[in-house]
Amino acid sequence: MDLSVQIGPLRLKNPVMTASGTFGYGLEFADYLDLNALGAIVVKGLSLQPRPGNAPPRIYETAAGMLNAIGLQNVGVEEFVTTKLPALRQYDTPIIANALGNTIEEYTEVCRVLAHTEGIAAVEINVSCPNVKEGGIHFATEPAQTGRVTEAVRRVMGDMPLIVKLSPNVTHIVPFARACRAAGADAVSLVNTFVGIAIDLDTMRPRLSNLTGGLSGPAIKPLAQRLVWEVCRDVDIPVIGIGGIMNATDALEYMALGAVAVQVGTANFIRPDAARQIVAGMADFCAARGITRLENFIGAFLRRETS
């Protein structure tokens, strides 16, 4: 049975990736699962300089989900390349670096470093972090801005595959995906977290020091799937589905809606081997349905819809 999928120029042995910010720099999970079993590992977002992140409290659990406002705490791209990446190179799972910045120049500087680093298979740019004032979110609110940053990054990336991670906090998602395609992105990942707020009625204080945070977990799955479905239907670009994937069924729903791959996020917090279990569950599904190539299953719902 063949679980492999193609994301632009990138071939993955299976469609299950770990979402940025939920899997550390990968090695934190090596005790819990065989990292070689994953389709790809997307590491914590990297900026040009290290960032301290937001003050606590940073997370708050809500109904079937969690709000987070970590604030892009990270060691910086140089530190990642020198101290974290070498140990990751022993695995034959593609490492996808997630890049972020406040300005187009910062995005291009980070991506320039990554594009020239051995052991990085692709870069995913985060144009959509909701939790820092200058976290790139302004690049996510207008398709033209998303296009500008994508184009600038594309120019410094050479042949390296480029994925753009989009924000769901927009009125229409399709123009953003189109802008990414036009600017030369190889894929889009949908979606980052939904902006939310939670308050304490007794103290009238916010639950997060940042006031608002990004909502993830099963609560957002139908919202995220709607956005994935819209882009897959209307835009000719590979889509990586993200949002509330807890098991193989959730992941396969995204693929039926047209996603070529998926990212597992919050589930990693609950069961560190969740992504591995999802790969196993996909194989079981294929065996039970007589599917020999999972790639042929992609878009099964869309085809049914149009037939």
Place this chain on the structure above:
Amino acid sequence: MLCMEVPVTDMQHVNGGYFLLQVHSPAQAALVRPGHFFMLGMQHADFSADPLLNRPISVLDCTPDDHTAPAAIHFLIKEAGRGTRLLSRLRAGDNLLCHGPLGTTFPEPSPECRLILVGGGVGIAPLYFCARRWSATHDMALFYGGRSVTDLPLQGLLPQTGLREVILLTEDGSAGRRGLVTEPLPEYLASNPGAKVYSCGPNAMMEAVARITAHVDAQLWVSMENRMGCGLGACLGCVLPVIEGDKTAMVRICKEGPVFRGEQIDWKIRY
């Protein structure tokens, strides 16, 4: 550390909304030391979507099921919200997702060291474990306090720790002496120079302990807590500002903690 489903072997409700949960897990028990915590899952074989995240719970004790190897892990839990309420409904025979042991531990005291434990409320759990581990070989004392007798869920079990000196304090005088757990400390520490102090409880209590130990010849370790996402260092949700030399860094309670040197904590931060 391991993440696995293990059987619940005992559940006992104590007063004041506290309960004692026991699981059978030889593989994990073999690794447990005082100060460790586990992330306990919300429900059983499949993911429960709501509540979603595992709950960080300190280890109370680790005991052998037979006469050779440790196998039973004990937790003292206070019912405080939806997650702990679900845990309180577990019964012997249920399976529980158990991820751990996690975090840093209280340092193993040197043989001649005098160890003073200062606990408040449910913060007694890791200190009880210290007492069980080291009371036979070390000169130890426990100061244990709460608002009222119902905030001292373990007082009935304290004789099992083998501690020779146990000083109970309650703010309303319903058990032990009347007063704050920190009140007798300055005098006690002054007459026991060079002691190590291990503390766990409300932040305000640990802050008061830190203020006292800063002025005497004593070394303080504290066990901190916070809401946690993953427990293994990935989500960066549980950080607190920790003083490292002349810098303050955002440090993960689940990984670099929960046990820290007292002087590393910036107590001014309120959250």
